[in-house]
Amino acid sequence: MGIKAALSKPFAFLISLQINKLRKNAVKFQEKIFADLIKTGVKTAFGKDHYFDKINNYEDFKKHVPIRDYEELKPYIERVIHGEENVLWPGKPAYLAKTSGTTSGVKYIPISKDSMPEHIRAARNALLNYLHETGNASFTDGKMIFLQGSPELQTKAGIPVGRLSGIVAHHVPGYLLKNRMPGDSVNRIEDWEAKVDAIVAETIKEDMTLISGIPPWCQMYFDRLTEKSGGKKIKDIFPNFKLFVYGGVNYQPYKAKIEESIGFPIDSIETYPASEGFIAYQDSQKTHDLLLLADAGMFFEFIPTETYFDEKPVRLSLKEVELDKNYALILNTNAGLWGYSIDDTIKFTSLNPYKIVVTGRIKHFISAFGEHVIGEEVEQALMQVAAEEGVEITEFTVAPQVNPSAGEFPFHEWFIEFGKEPKNLIDFSKKVDEVMQQKNIYYADLIEGNILQPLKIRQLKKNAFIDYMRTQGKLGGQNKVPRLSNDRTIAEVLESYILM
Missing domain, CATH: 3.30.300 (GMP Synthetase; Chain A, domain 3)
Structure with missing residues (x-):
């Protein structure tokens, strides 16, 4: 066992205690986050427009803050993009995450200095939780690849702008930098096919132990590796490959082909990151549902999908949800999204702890x-x-x-x-x-x-x-x-x- 693997085990134990606290106290975390968000939001233009100074509880909040999708919140975001401060959250965002929405074209999602650490913490905790549950720490000693967007950032009104995965690349903890692949020059290649070919060339001789990305693009990487190696399975190219981390889509349609490409059923962790916030991750290899991150700077609301398009949809807090019902997921975040419909639908598979599966898109x-x-x-x-x-x-x-x-x-x-x-x-x-x-x-x-x-x-x-x-x-x-x-x-x- 290498030194990183040895040191990671006691750290993983400490993180597991924090996660257990989350499992047992999700509603309390949500109540505290709600109060903190309102207290901070009262100082913003949005807060003044929506009478945050009169909001004392969730019922008050629902009276003053309507549900909005990106297009409906866009007038406020446009003010942010043009350099105005204190619009949705105090000051200016630390970043704007650029994402191509299927219903709204290009979207710019604010990420604040308060919300950015939650993205990093959640990704780290998903891995450490797996390590603690399984005892498998060997992946920390090898190379890890994160198939992601370019870390190249532009600016709007002095705010750095880029893809979420590219922004996150600027916040990789120092202890992972030597393990992380691909290198910066390869990661900055914009053309995806050229980038995959360059990643294959850079990694094919390395000891890859963890591979992460959206399944269809990981499959493209595996196909190119197999082609480059003369038909080898991934397990024969990377014999110490132990963990596959994915998110963004339902894994099941891709699972059979990916495991056939790898050559064996590999351990995997499903994550649910979005530009708007890191929402959940798989917290056990024994089940496939995801632990809702009720302590990550977001106050969640849930709308039964059958009421979503009503003039006054039913809005529920975490303590009011039921099992096996389809809900549209609504976010209120420490980056200044308020009553924001992320367009995803979820179901609760457990209420103790609160665990979910993603069931689709409300507009799809x-x-x-x-x-x-x-x-x-x-x-x-x-x-x-x-x-x-x-x-x-x-x-x-x-x-x-x-x-x-x-x-x-x-x-x-x-x-x-x-x-x-x-x-x-x-x-x-x-x-x-x-x-x-x-x-x-x-x-x-x-x-x-x-x-x-x-x-x-x-x-x-x-x-x-x-x-x-x-x-x-x-x-x-x-x-x-x-x-x-x-x-x-x-x-x-x-x-x-x-x-x-």
Whole structure:
């Protein structure tokens, strides 16, 4: 055991005590954070506009602060971007995280000197918690790679601007710098494909023990490694590779192919970081749900998804939530986001401690005929049948076809790139549709009532989604393919990649 591994164990023990305190006192942490946020926010332009001086409790807060998405909060953010101070949070942000939203174009999310340390603390604690639970400290002695955006920063009104992963690169703890890869010059390459090739060249001879990133882009890295090594599995290139850390998308659609590329079922940690805050991470190898970080400078609200689009949606604090209900996640943060809809939906799998799974996006659904199919349903249906049939999924997305050929009923059109394709695509499609009907009664009713016909799967060429993302200027980094669209914007582009 190396010196870092030896020293990390007592540190991991201390962190585990802090995490246990979080598990037992989440509501108390939330109450304190709420009070602190209001006390600080009263000094801001937003606080004055929304009568923070009259807010004494959560009920008061709901009366004065409406739910907003990015577009609705944008007038305040524009004032920040133009250099005004004390708009959403005291002073100016430490950074603006630039992110390409699927519904709002480019977004600029403020990160404050108060919120930045929470991103670093959460990432560190996820690893140390794993180390304490498993006793596996060996990954700390080898090289670690974080597939991320460029750390190159621009400025707006004197505020550094960049991708979240690039901003975080400037805050890597000193004790990890010698272990961390890729090097700075490679990390600054903007073109994603050139960057992956450079990372492969830099790392293929190294002792990589931890690899982290968004699953589809990690898969691209693994594919290039295998190609460069003459067909070797990742376990043979990196024999000490022990831990895979991922976030940004549901891992299940990618898991089979990634583990096939690696060569064995590897330990993994799911994280839930966003530019707006580090929300949760997997705190046990025995379960796949995520511990909600109720002590990370954010006060959470939860809106039952069936009321989200109401004029006055139901808003709940942490102590009011229930198990197995879909909620839209709302953030109030120590970077100055107030009543902010992050567009994600979650379910609670445990209330003691508070643990969640991410179920989709509140604005990503298909309801062309009132079926309101959500991301969780399509992912679970596809993964269930794929597992039964020994099929591997590389990537997929679903859209409605409301104007089919003459004489046909409308249908849901699934665009899938297979890693290992089904023996019979028609039979596979029927099985997926059967599971979909079991999961969504509205969809089942529309099929039974001859309003919709069963779903159709379009098999796409190899690398179709990589090519698609390239055409959109969204290859690599934190960019993700939407699982669901209620229109055919993506579908129309993907039609050119269908295998005939």
